[in-house]
Amino acid sequence: MMNGTIDVKSKKGEGSTFTVTLTLKNCENANRDTEAFDFSTIKALVVDDDEIALEHAGIVLDDIGVSADTASSADEALSAIEIRYAKQEPYNLVLADWRMPGRGGAEVTREIRSRYGYDIRVIALTAYDSKDVIEEAQAAGADGFIPKSEFPMIVRRELERVMRPSLKETKPEISLRGKRILLAEDLPINAEIMIQLLSMEGMTTDHAENGEEAFKLFKKSEIDYYDAILMDVRMPVMDGLETTEEIRSLHREDAHTIPIIALTANAFDEDVQRSLQAGMNAHLSKPVEPEQLRNTLMELIGSPL
Structure with a gap:
C-alpha cells in the first residue's frame, strides 16, 4: 500500500535487524519560513x-x-x-x-x-x-x-x-530619478537642505519662498510638469493650507491629482487632520528625516525600474 519494503536479518543468539524503506511525498511546508514570527x-x-x-x-x-x-x-x-x-x-x-x-x-x-x-x-x-x-x-x-x-x-x-510575508513576495525596485518637485519653504536654510536631499535622489526642484509664489509657479506650469509639491504649512503671504486649497480649486486635471505633502513642526492628529481637509496627501514632521522623505515620495510618485 505504501510502495515500501521490509528486510530482516537475524542471527541466532545476536538478535534481528529490521530495515524499512518507504516512498513518501514531499512535505508541503518544506520551504516554509520556520523562523518565529515577530x-x-x-x-x-x-x-x-x-x-x-x-x-x-x-x-x-x-x-x-x-x-x-x-x-x-x-x-x-x-x-x-x-x-x-x-x-x-x-x-x-x-x-x-x-x-x-x-x-x-x-x-x-x-x-x-x-x-x-x-x-x-x-x-x-x-x-x-x-x-x-x-x-x-x-x-x-x-x-x-x-x-x-x-x-x-x-x-x-x-x-x-x-x-507572515510570502517567501515568494518581492517588491519591485522603485526610482525617484527625474521627478520634478515644487518646494514651498520660506526659510532659506530649510530649503537648501531639502533641495540637497532631493538632488541626491536624482530629482530637480523649483523653490518658492511663500505660498503665493508656489501657487503662481504651479498655475503657470504645463499640465503634469510637477510630480509632487512639498508644502510648508506656516509661511508668510499665504500659508500652506490656503495654498493647497487654491491649487485644488484650479480647473486643471493635475490640480486634483498631484500629491501635496505637508511640512510642519506640528505632528498632532488635529494638525494632520487640518492638512488632509485642505487637500494634502501626506504629512512630514520637521526636521524631516531623509529616509522618511524618501519613503513618502517613493510611495506617492516612485516609478518601477
Missing part, C-alpha cells in the same frame, strides 16, 4: 462598537506582543487610518467587527481596499460563525476571519497566517 511588527487597529469586546481584544493582543489602537465605529476607524497613513505611520492590520450600527466591517474593508489597496490586512470579527458571513467577508476583501468566541484561542495562528 508579532511586534504588527500595528493594529481594532474596530468594535462593543466597549467590552474592544478591551478584551486589546488585552489578548497585548499579551502576544501586538501594538493595538481601538475605534468604536467605522467612521472613527477610517479617520484614524487616514491620519496614521498621512503621518507615514500606517497600520498594517485592521480587525473589524462585521456587525456594527450604521457602517459595519464590510464597509470598512471596502473603503480600505479602495483607498489603500492591500497594504493593510483586514480580519473580520463576528459572533456569527456562518458560511454567509465568511463569504461576505471574502467578497469585501477581508484576508481572514475570527469568531469572537474563539478569539483568544486562534488569534495568534490567524495573525501569523495573514501577516
Whole structure:
C-alpha cells in the first residue's frame, strides 16, 4: 500500500535487524519560513462598537506582543487610518467587527481596499460563525476571519497566517530619478537642505519662498510638469493650507491629482487632520528625516525600474 519494503536479518543468539524503506511525498511546508514570527511588527487597529469586546481584544493582543489602537465605529476607524497613513505611520492590520450600527466591517474593508489597496490586512470579527458571513467577508476583501468566541484561542495562528510575508513576495525596485518637485519653504536654510536631499535622489526642484509664489509657479506650469509639491504649512503671504486649497480649486486635471505633502513642526492628529481637509496627501514632521522623505515620495510618485 505504501510502495515500501521490509528486510530482516537475524542471527541466532545476536538478535534481528529490521530495515524499512518507504516512498513518501514531499512535505508541503518544506520551504516554509520556520523562523518565529515577530508579532511586534504588527500595528493594529481594532474596530468594535462593543466597549467590552474592544478591551478584551486589546488585552489578548497585548499579551502576544501586538501594538493595538481601538475605534468604536467605522467612521472613527477610517479617520484614524487616514491620519496614521498621512503621518507615514500606517497600520498594517485592521480587525473589524462585521456587525456594527450604521457602517459595519464590510464597509470598512471596502473603503480600505479602495483607498489603500492591500497594504493593510483586514480580519473580520463576528459572533456569527456562518458560511454567509465568511463569504461576505471574502467578497469585501477581508484576508481572514475570527469568531469572537474563539478569539483568544486562534488569534495568534490567524495573525501569523495573514501577516507572515510570502517567501515568494518581492517588491519591485522603485526610482525617484527625474521627478520634478515644487518646494514651498520660506526659510532659506530649510530649503537648501531639502533641495540637497532631493538632488541626491536624482530629482530637480523649483523653490518658492511663500505660498503665493508656489501657487503662481504651479498655475503657470504645463499640465503634469510637477510630480509632487512639498508644502510648508506656516509661511508668510499665504500659508500652506490656503495654498493647497487654491491649487485644488484650479480647473486643471493635475490640480486634483498631484500629491501635496505637508511640512510642519506640528505632528498632532488635529494638525494632520487640518492638512488632509485642505487637500494634502501626506504629512512630514520637521526636521524631516531623509529616509522618511524618501519613503513618502517613493510611495506617492516612485516609478518601477
